Structures are given as structure tokens and as C-alpha cells.
Amino acid sequence: MSTVDTTIPALTQLSDDELMLKEAAFEFAESAIKPRVHEMDEAAKLDPDLIKQFFEMGLMGIEIPEKYQGGGGTFFMSIVAIEQISRVDASAGVFMDVQNTLVNNAFLRWGSEEQKQKWLPILANEKVGAYCLSEAGSGSDAFALKASAKEDGGHFVLNGAKLWITNADEAEIFLVFANVNPEAGYKGITAFIVERDSDGFSVSKKENKLGIRASSTCEVLLEDVRVPKENVLGEIGKGYKVAMETLNEGRIGIGAQMIGIAQGAFDATLAYTQERKQFGKAISDFQGVQFQLARMATDIETARLLVYNAARLKASGQKFLKEAAMAKYYSSEVAESVTSLAIDLFGGYGYVKEYPVEKFYRDSKIGKIYEGTSNMQLQTIAKEILK
Amino acid sequence: MKFYVCIKQVPDVTAPLQIKDGQLLQDSDRMILNAYDASAVEEALVLTEAHGGEVEVVLIGSEKSKETIRKALAMGAHTATHIQTDDTGLDSAVYARILASFFADKEYDYIACGKQAQDTDSGLTGGMLAEYLGIPYATNAVGLTYDNGLLTVKRQGDIGQELIELPSPGLVTCSNDMNEPRIPSLKGIMQSKRKEVTTLSTDDLGVDANALEVKTRILGFEEKPGREPGKKFEGEPEDIARKVATLLDEESGVL
Numbered sequence: 001m002s003t004v005d006t007t008i009p010a011l012t013q014l015s016d017d018e019l020m021l022k023e024a025a026f027e028f029a030e031s032a033i034k035p036r037v038h039e040m041d042e043a044a045k046l047d048p049d050l051i052k053q054f055f056e057m058g059l060m061g062i063e064i065p066e067k068y069q070g071g072g073g074t075f076f077m078s079i080v081a082i083e084q085i086s087r088v089d090a091s092a093g094v095f096m097d098v099q100n101t102l103v104n105n106a107f108l109r110w111g112s113e114e115q116k117q118k119w120l121p122i123l124a125n126e127k128v129g130a131y132c133l134s135e136a137g138s139g140s141d142a143f144a145l146k147a148s149a150k151e152d153g154g155h156f157v158l159n160g161a162k163l164w165i166t167n168a169d170e171a172e173i174f175l176v177f178a179n180v181n182p183e184a185g186y187k188g189i190t191a192f193i194v195e196r197d198s199d200g201f202s203v204s205k206k207e208n209k210l211g212i213r214a215s216s217t218c219e220v221l222l223e224d225v226r227v228p229k230e231n232v233l234g235e236i237g238k239g240y241k242v243a244m245e246t247l248n249e250g251r252i253g254i255g256a257q258m259i260g261i262a263q264g265a266f267d268a269t270l271a272y273t274q275e276r277k278q279f280g281k282a283i284s285d286f287q288g289v290q291f292q293l294a295r296m297a298t299d300i301e302t303a304r305l306l307v308y309n310a311a312r313l314k315a316s317g318q319k320f321l322k323e324a325a326m327a328k329y330y331s332s333e334v335a336e337s338v339t340s341l342a343i344d345l346f347g348g349y350g351y352v353k354e355y356p357v358e359k360f361y362r363d364s365k366i367g368k369i370y371e372g373t374s375n376m377q378l379q380t381i382a383k384e385i386l387k
Numbered sequence: 388m389k390f391y392v393c394i395k396q397v398p399d400v401t402a403p404l405q406i407k408d409g410q411l412l413q414d415s416d417r418m419i420l421n422a423y424d425a426s427a428v429e430e431a432l433v434l435t436e437a438h439g440g441e442v443e444v445v446l447i448g449s450e451k452s453k454e455t456i457r458k459a460l461a462m463g464a465h466t467a468t469h470i471q472t473d474d475t476g477l478d479s480a481v482y483a484r485i486l487a488s489f490f491a492d493k494e495y496d497y498i499a500c501g502k503q504a505q506d507t508d509s510g511l512t513g514g515m516l517a518e519y520l521g522i523p524y525a526t527n528a529v530g531l532t533y534d535n536g537l538l539t540v541k542r543q544g545d546i547g548q549e550l551i552e553l554p555s556p557g558l559v560t561c562s563n564d565m566n567e568p569r570i571p572s573l574k575g576i577m578q579s580k581r582k583e584v585t586t587l588s589t590d591d592l593g594v595d596a597n598a599l600e601v602k603t604r605i606l607g608f609e610e611k612p613g614r615e616p617g618k619k620f621e622g623e624p625e626d627i628a629r630k631v632a633t634l635l636d637e638e639s640g641v642l
Contacts, residue, residue, distance in 0.1 A: 016454070016457070017576060017577070017580070020457070020458070020461060020571065020576045020579075021573060021576055024461075024570050024571050024572070024573070024576065027570045028570050031570070056572060057570065057572045057573065058572040058573030058574045058575075059573065062573060066577070071573035071574055071577060072573075072574075072577045073573055073577065077573075
């Protein structure tokens with residue numbers, strides 16, 4: 001018999017804590033989210049009662065330490081939870097993803113002790129946060145942002161318009177990136193903590209989207225918004241670092257969302273193909289269908305390994321830039337192809353809204369777009385392998 | 388108020404079960420907290436949250452069943468006792484005798500159990516335990532209220548719901564119609580690691596060999612036979628009615 005080595009666990013092997021959160025998130029998704037999915041997609045709005053439950057479950061402050069009244073969990077636990085929630089609803093998935101991997105993450109990494117004490121308990125327990133980087137003219141070219149911040153006594157005065165802001169409709173705390181010194185280029189970019197009720201701050205048009213419809217995406221307007229100096233997150237002029245480094249980690253979250261979507265579509269397809277009878281037997285009895293199912297399962301497993309490995313690298317303090325880009329790039333490919341194939345296998349039923357798979361397909365498309373397009377991921381990967 | 392809840396780890400009934408050579412094959416990785424016990428834990432938590440007090444869970448089982456203890460602690464139970472045994476062939480009477488030894492020197496207001504376990508569906512342990520302890524006992528509760536040191540048990544009777552006063556110390560078995568057991572929050576999960584779990588053996592409890600003797604054994608498992616296909620009648624309504632009447636009257640003797 002060969003030696004069994006248990007010192008290095010398999011990538012898909014979860015710790016007790018991770019497993020318990022995975023099961024809790026699964027149960028929560030099945031019992032609290034699933035009955036609302038169709039209605040929320042149609043209404044293009046998250047149920048406010050569900051948002052409350054997300055906080056009660058501790059899913060909005062997973063990595064926030066207990067001393068700031070958070071869950072005291074790990075980055076990998078966030079990933080596991082995002083995957084399980086997205087398996088049922090990718091809108092709910094990105095709702096908690098942005099809070100955990102972008103907003104909370106930025107506060108945890110760049111916040112001063114005073115800022116952490118003030119904001120983290122609120123983010124963990126009551127208020128939704130949003131991350132405002134993109135503008136109409138600066139998407140992939142994020143550093144070209146035009147929003148400005150002018151110093152005025154103990155305040156900065158912010159002006160500009162932010163676009164594609166996830167969770168903006170529900171959020172009360174906004175992390176806004178604006179330039180304090182446009183002549184210095186990206187070295188003027190600074191991160192500000194802005195509250196929704198600030199004078200001159202408004203959440204404008206809500207986008208009517210193809211997928212993740214229940215997740216709000218809005219324009220955010222800043223007209224002479226006065227932000228106290230103590231609300232600068234990180235150093236003045238170092239906002240580009242806050243933005244980039246947070247997004248590098250955020251990509252792993254989107255990867256988790258994508259494998260959740262793919263798994264949800266696959267689970268539905270696996271059940272359907274065993275029930276649906278044609279030519280006198282279940283269509284899963286046909287080898288042509290079996291091979292398609294086998295390919296879907298393999299693709300999901302591959303993407304999951306990429307996502308989990310990137311998450312484990314990040315969690316253990318190792319370099320993960322390339323692996324995170326690969327995970328997001330590849331899992332969004334897999335989500336799109338698996339959900340598309342799911343519709344094919346459902347046939348006509350896959351094309352109508354009474355069945356769940358058309359939504360998985362619509363929801364998958366965003367994976368190649370937000371938090372860095374697939375082309376931007378490929379550019380990052382290329383830079384890393386050619387250096 | 389001190390509430391004890393007796394819990395059991397059972398196979399996940401949503402996981403596929405297979406029978407081979409008279410033995411149950413199951414994916415042993417998929418074990419869960421018995422759903423009736425989960426309702427008992429939930430109700431004990433609701434009552435102690437409202438009226439003060441503590442909930443302790445007690446489980447008899449293998450090392451693996453520690454994960455089920457942790458689930459109950461993550462839901463909010465304050466402490467736990469794990470009576471460790473690797474014997475999987477224990478019957479209800481042995482469970483009840485071990486638990487009776489455990490409770491012999493304990494002070495408590497109430498003991499709650501699931502009304503049965505999902506694996507055996509025997510529903511015997513609670514009643515036997517109450518008998519061994521010589522305490523009052525109510526079965527199949529669908530609701531509990533606590534007022535002035537007294538538990539009122541709403542129970543499902545044959546002709547409707549009854550309300551019974553259960554003096555303390557007493558034992559109640561709980562239906563899963565009672566409530567919707569909470570899903571552990573992340574906070575609960577993280578806190579559960581730090582909660583006190585006492586591990587005891589049957590020797591520690593001084594349970595003698597005679598008490599551990601199993602009187603009923605499972606001989607084997609058989610597949611439930613599939614349902615006979617029904618009969619389908621086609622044709623004119625009068626014709627079908629006549630055929631059905633003939634079937635009910637002459638062939639099956641129902642009428």
C-alpha cells in the first residue's frame with residue numbers, strides 16, 4: 001500500500017469552519033433566497049427583508065474581526081459563501097461579494113484604527129457599502145477617472161459622476177475614488193468614505209440589465225459633496241493602490257460567483273435530464289447527453305480548482321495576481337458555456353422563464369465584464385508570464 | 388431555566404440510501420442533526436432567550452458525531468456533553484439507560500428530545516428516559532410556552548391539539564411541526580468552537596454491562612416493494628363507470 005500523506009490537503013478539502021459556513025449558506029440560499037429569485041429578477045430589486053437576513057446570518061461581514069463585531073471568518077470563507085449563494089441567485093451573490101471582497105476588504109486593509117472602529121461594525125451589521133471607481137469614460141482605463149476632490153479647510157469637496165455602481169440603490173456607505181491633483185495623473189487618485197445622506201450626493205439612474213437584474217447598478221452623482229478629511233481611506237494620492245489591490249482580490253470573488261452560477265445550472269440540468277423522457281427513456285440515458293454532462297462537470301471542477309487555489313494563495317499571504325486573473329477569466333468562460341449548454345439540454349423549457357436555466361445564462365454574461373473585463377485579465381496574465 | 392436537549396446524529400435522508408446484502412450502504416460523510424432534535428434545540432433556545440437560562444445538548448455517538456454537536460452549539464446551545472461510544476448497534480432502551488445514568492446527578496428544569504429519530508423512527512428513547520428518571524412526560528409537542536416556572540405543552544392528540552401543564556423537572560418530546568430551526572449564523576459557527584464540550588464514556592457514567600445489553604437488533608434491510616401499477620380505463624363514460632363499479636364490487640370487494 002502506498003503512503004497516505006495528509007499534510008497537504010486537496011484544494012477542494014474544506015476546514016470544519018468552511019464546511020459549516022458552506023452548509024449554512026447552502027441552507028440559507030435554498031430556504032430564504034430560492035423562493036424569491038424569480039420575483040426579484042422580474043422586479044429588478046432585492047427584497048429588503050432578504051437584505052436584513054444577510055446581515056443576521058453574518059454574511060455581510062465575514063472577514064471583519066470579532067472585535068469590530070464582524071464574523072471573524074476568513075477570505076476563503078467569503079469565497080465559499082459567495083459560491084453557495086450564487087448557486088441559487090447570482091444577484092444575491094454579487095450583493096454580498098461586493099460588501100465582503102471590495103468594501104470591507106478596503107476598510108480592513110487601508111483603514112486607520114479609528115476608521116475601522118467607526119465603520120466596520122456598521123458594515124458588518126447594518127449598512128450596505130458600494131465601491132465607486134468606474135465612470136462613463138473610464139472603465140478598463142480606471143486611472144483616467146475625472147471625479148475631482150478639492151481641499152477646502154478640513155474638508156475635501158468632491159465633484160463628478162460615477163457609473164455602473166453595484167449595490168448603489170441599497171448602499172449607505174460609498175467608497176468613492178476621486179483625483180485630488182489631476183496634474184499628477186493617477187498619483188492624485190484618493191479614496192474617500194462618503195455617506196449617502198451627504199449634501200450634493202445622489203444615486204441616479206438605475207440600469208435595466210440583461211442579467212443579475214436584482215442587483216442594483218446605478219449612476220452616482222457628486223455635486224460639491226463636502227467630505228471631512230478623516231474620511232480619506234489610506235493615503236492621499238494612493239487611492240490607485242487601494243483600487244487596484246482591492247480589485248485583484250475581488251476577482252477571486254467574481255470567480256466564486258461564476259462557479260456558483262455554473263453549478264446551479266448544472267444541478268438543475270442533471271435533475272432535468274434524468275426526469276425528461278424521450279424515445280422511451282430518460283435523456284440522460286443517451287450517451288450524447290451523458291458526455292455533455294460529463295464535460296460540464298469537468299469544466300466546473302476545473303474552474304473551481306482555479307478559484308480555490310487563487311483564494312488559498314491569497315489567504316496564505318502568497319502572490320496571487322496571475323492566478324486570480326486566470327480564475328476570473330476562466331470561470332466566466334465556464335459559466336457562460338455551461339449555462340448555455342444547460343439551456344440546450346432543457347430544450348424549449350430552457351428558453352422560458354418558468355424554468356431556471358435561462359436566468360443562469362443571462363447572469364453568467366457579467367462575469368466577462370465587471371471587475372476587469374476578460375481582455376484585461378488576459379493582459380494581466382500575459383504581463384505576468386512574459387516578465 | 389436549565390434545559391437539556393438530547394440529540395442524535397442520523398444519515399442525511401436527502402442523500403441517496405442503498406441496500407446491499409441486507410445492509411444499509413450510506414455515504415457516511417453525510418450525517419446530520421436529527422430534524423426532530425433540531426426542533427427541540429430551536430424551541431429550547433427560544434424559551435431560554437425569552438426567559439433566561441441555558442441549553443445543554445447531550446449526544447451519544449462516535450467521534451464523528453462531534454460535528455453534529457457543533458451544529459447545535461452553532462445554533463446557540465451553550466454547552467454540550469458527548470457520551471462517546473463506537474457501538475452503532477445500540478437500541479432505544481440502551482440509549483435511554485445511558486442517558487438516565489447521565490441525568491441521575493443532574494439538576495435541570497426540563498429535558499427535551501425529538502419525538503423520534505429520522506433513522507429508526509422508533510420514538511422510544513424519550514419515554515423510556517422519563518420512566519427511568521421517574522419524571523412527568525409529554526409527547527409529540529407542537530408548541531411550548533413557559534410561565535412562572537411551568538411549561539405548557541401544546542401537543543398533537545388524536546382529535547385535536549391539547550394543552551398540558553408539565554411540572555418541572557419533566558421531559559417533553561418535540562415534533563418538527565413545532566418551528567423552523569434556525570440556520571447557524573457565521574457568528575454562531577465561530578463561537579461554537581469556543582464552547583465547552585464535555586466528553587464522557589459509559590464507564591465514566593458508571594453504566595454497567597447489563598444496562599448496555601442490547602435486547603433488539605436490526606436483522607437486515609429490505610427494499611420496499613414498488614407500487615403495483617394502477618388500472619386505466621378508456622372509452623365512453625357509462626362504459627367506464629360500469630367497469631369501475633364491477634371492479635370495486637366484484638373483483639376487489641370494496642363495496
